[in-house]
Amino acid sequence: MTQTTDQNIKKTVKKLVLVVFAMFGFGFALVPLYDVFCDITGLNGKTNTEAATALIDGVDESRTVKVQFISRTAQGIPWQFAPMTNEISVHPGEMKLVKFYAKNESTRDIIGQAVPSVSPGVAAVYFQKIECFCFNHQPLKAQEEVEMALQFYVDPELPEDVKTLTLSYTLYDITAKVES
Amino acid sequence: MTTEAIHDSHDNHDGEHHDHKMTGIKRWLLTTNHKDIGSMYLWFSFIMFLTGGAMAMVIRAELFQPGLQIVDPDFFNQMTTVHGLIMVFGAIMPAFTGLANWMIPMMVGAPDMALPRLNNWSFWILPFAFSILLASFFMEGGAPNFGWTFYAPLSTTYSNGSTAFFVFAVHIMGISSIMGAINIVVTIMNMRAPGMTYMKMPLFVWTFFITAYLLIAVMPVLAGTVTMVLTDTYFGTSFFDAAGGGDPVLFQHIFWFFGHPEVYIMILPAFGIVSTTIPAFSRKKLFGYSSMVYATASIAFLSFIVWAHHMFTTGMPLFGELFFMYCTMLIAVPTGVKVFNWVATMWRGAISFEVPMLFSIAFVILFTIGGFSGLMLALTPVDFQYHDTYFVVAHFHYVLVTGALFSIYAGAYYWLPKWTGFMFDETLAKAHFWCSLISVNLLFFPMHFLGLAGMPRRIPDYALQFADFNKWVSIGGFAFGLSQLIFLWVVIKCIKGGEKAPAKPWDGAEGLEWTVPSPAPYHTFETPPKID
Incomplete structure (x- = not known):
């Protein structure tokens, strides 16, 4: 093998190893990229994680949107968790308050965390929460029960073809994560 | 060093190369010879093929009739x-x-792969990877049971405890593939005989x-994915x-960003093999060589922008579904070019039906059926x-x-x-071909109908009408x-003896590998051949 071939081989190897590391990094870069992409497009039905300020503009009374509430508990959390209103009709821009009921049915203290998701996904960014129990951890002592409030409005910019919004909450046990 | 000393003290060399061939297990453990490593890859893959095949037999035995009879559902999932x-x-x-290791240096007129030691290493870590994976069968909880696609949360929250073994096994397999791919690219870029331009x-x-580039691009993404699964399962990340x-759903995006190029990693080399065998047995030049090169490159490029067609049912917006649908269908164009070129190569050729050609023709027809269901x-x-029905199982x-x-x-x-x-036993090889051809269609063709009728995949039991x-x-x-x-019988028989093979046993074959004697000497092309 000649000297130049040897040098060329080293050069190519260096470049390729660089590509390998770059692509390994790219795999991880996909995580924040996906979040940004979903934030803009509402692709994965995630709603804003921060409270919206109350809307100043008027209410669009020409339209009515149906908002449905569903809830489920993730595996391993012994809570009762259900919306107290299953469905309401709202005008876009109109403020509404609904409540969810939760009860810790176990004999130990548990910290819960509700994670919201809106379907259809395109509507997620138009669902604005002014106050939501999902913004905070929800600690419940053994056998304790609580009514939790959700104050929201639907942005009047909501695309015309969306007539029904489904808001789904999944409740997770995050006790171990908080304590560690 | 000692071998060299012995060689030097020998006065009467027989004019051949110093082979420095070690004996016994050391020859295989320490070899840096591309032919040895190629053979080891091929044997290893065949052993793994029989191992994976045995698991398929368990699956088919369980599915022979409805109801649960042989294995429990968890073990079925592990299978x-x-x-x-x-x-x-x-x-x-x-x-x-293995084929790349054996043939590429001989085809480009190089004495060996560019990085022979790396080559040894990339093979020898493989047995460890699969030992780790297979060892998990004997541990509490059993082997991975979340599907080879290891979707989260099946592989994280609901894992049976095998996730760590799975992740480390995949890491090692990935490192092996990446090193092998780097070796292939470096060899092809730097070790071609003088006069062999890229388009020759x-x-x-x-x-x-092209496959090696795909591997270098996506295997690190797989490594990242399994790392995230590992930290999600054991280190509390989210x-x-x-x-x-x-x-x-992010898991599926990252996984299939690796996964779709991965399926082309497993088919592009097949295109290369049949593009070699079909011209040889048609006694014609390959039809449309440059269009074949461009078609391969376009398939490789398109493979990066179609991944979400595995995820149409995850609730994508309409635009996303349309984008991925059209991009996927676009792949049919370069693939069609290839199939057309193979058929055009055979057109009016002086075709003879030796066993490699039989497998190649079966490849063209049956791969096209798989393409259509795709x-x-x-x-x-x-x-x-x-x-998620048997239609998908039939397709892939x-x-x-x-x-x-x-194609292999x-x-x-x-x-x-x-x-x-040596020449292989033609009769036995033909028996292998015809038995395989008939049984493989009996095996996979009815799966199309099962899938269309709604039988789900990865389920150990099924409704009576599918019986x-x-x-x-x-x-x-x-x-x-x-x-x-x-x-296996044909190969062992062929190694042991048979009719002596000439340097070029197939009269239509072309390429540098046929200019060296059979069996190929341990070292070939130490002085590069001239290409015109």
Whole structure:
């Protein structure tokens, strides 16, 4: 093998190893990229994680949107968790308050965390929460029960073809994560 | 050093090379010879093929009739998962790497791979990877049971405890593939004989060149994915856990960003093999060489922008579904170019039907069937019906078994005389071909109907109306499994002896590998050949 071939081989190897590391990094870069992409497009039905300020503009009374509430508990959390209103009709821009009921049915203290998701996904960014129990951890002592409030409005910019919004909450046990 | 000293004290060299060939196990452990490493890759992949095949037999035995009779559902899931992992990473990919190791240096007129020690290492870490994976069968909780696609949260929250073994095994397989791919690219870029320009390279070399780039681009992404699964499972991160702000659908995006190029990693080399064998037995030049190169490159490029067609049912927006549907269907264009070129190569050729050609023709026809069912799956509206049914199973087995595997057989039979120096037993090899051809269609074709009728995949039990077809499928499965033992017989017989093979046993064959004697000497092309 000649000297130049040897040098060329080293050069190519260096470049390729660089590509390998770059692509390994790219795999991880996909995580924040996906979040940004979903934030803009509402692709994965995630709603804003921060409270919206109350809307100043008027209410669009020409339209009515149906908002449905569903809830489920993730595996391993012994809570009762259900919306107290299953469905309401709202005008876009109109403020509404609904409540969810939760009860810790176990004999130990548990910290819960509700994670919201809106379907259809395109509507997620138009669902604005002014106050939501999902913004905070929800600690419940053994056998304790609580009514939790959700104050929201639907942005009047909501695309015309969306007539029904489904808001789904999944409740997770995050006790171990908080304590560690 | 001692070997050199002995050689130097020898006055009467026989004029041949100093082989420095060590004896016994050390020859294989420490070898840096591309032919030795190629052989080890091929043997390893065949052993893994039989291992994964044995698991397929368990699956088909359980599905022979409705109800649960032989294994429990959890073990059934372990079987489907590990069968998939072994066939993808243990059988098909190492078999291709073995062929690349054996043939690429000889085809480009190089004395060896560019990085021989790395080559040794990339092979020898593989047995460890699969030992880790297979060892998990004997541990509490058993082997991975979340599907070879290891979707979160199945592999994280609901894991049976095998996730760590799975992740480390995949890491090692990935490192091995990446090193093998770097070696292939470096060899092709720097070690070609003088005068062999890129557009004069055999198409076999081209397809491996492009495949190696795909591997370098996506195997690190797979490594990242399994790392995220590992930290999610054991270290409390929340990449894919909604409770901590992650998203399980993100897993599918990252996985399939690797996964779709991965399926082309398993088929592009197959295109290279049949593009070598079909011209040889048609006694014509390959039709449309440059269009073949460009088609391969376009398929490789398109593979990066179609991944979400695996995820049509995850609730994507309409625009996304349309984008991925059209991009996927676009792949049919370069693939069609290839199939057209193979048929055009055979057109008015002086065709003879030796065993490598039989496998190649079967490849063209059956791979095309797999391509068509792929087109059907690409249609978003109907994919909702086909998703996760046996139709998908039929599709990917047509492209991977009658596609990739048949091409490997074509290549193995084509180069076996070059490797062993003997002609293989034609009668036995034909028996292998016909038994495989008939049983493989009995095995996979009825799966199309089962899938269209709604039988879900990865389920150990099924509704009564699927019983008849499943019985036939299982019989086909057992027959196909047994047929592969004929191949083992042919190979062992061929190594032991037979009719002496001339340097070029196929009169239509072209390429530098046929200019050296059979069996190929331990060292070839130490002075590069001249290419005009």
